[in-house]
Amino acid sequence: MVDKPLLTTDRGDDFFDQFTDRYNALLAEQEAGICAFHVLVAEEGSVLGRFNLVDIEDHTAELGYRVAQHVAGRGVATATVRELCQLAAAQYRLRTLRAATVRQNAASQKVLTKAGFVPVGPADPARLGGEPGTWYQRDLVHTILPGDRLREGRGHR
16 A cells, blocks of 8 residues: 655655755845745644745835635635735835736635735746746735725834
8 A cells, every 4th residue: 555645745856855955045035135924823823824025126026825725715815915915015115016826826816806916917937837827916005905904003105
C-alpha cells in the first residue's frame, strides 16, 4: 500500500528545498521596506491566511494573499484585503495597490472587486503559472468603501 500525502502543494519540491534561503531573503526585503508580510491568525492561534504587499516602490505595491480552505467563501479574504488597503495607506503611505489573478479564479476576482479593485488590463501568463489573467488595481487615496474599517486615529492623507 502506498501512502498518499495529506497535503498537496502547487509550489513543488524546489520551493521547499530552498525554503530557508528564500525565507531569509524575504525577511531582508521586509526589513528594507520592499515587502510587508502579514499573517491572519484566529483567536485560538490557527493561521487563517497570509496577505502580502510586495515590490513596494513609488507609493505602489502588489497585493498577494491566500486563505485557509476552511474559511474560504466566508468573507474573510474580502474583509482582510479591505483592512490591508487601509493599513497600506495609513502605515506604508501607499497610494495604489495592484493584484493579478488568473481568469478562472472567480473567487479571487470577487474578493478584489468587493474590496474596491477594478480590472485594468491583462496580466502576463508568466507571472501566473502560465495561465492568462487580469491585473486589478485600487486607488487608496480618497477611496473609502462602505465595508472599509478605518483604524482609530488613522485615515487617508
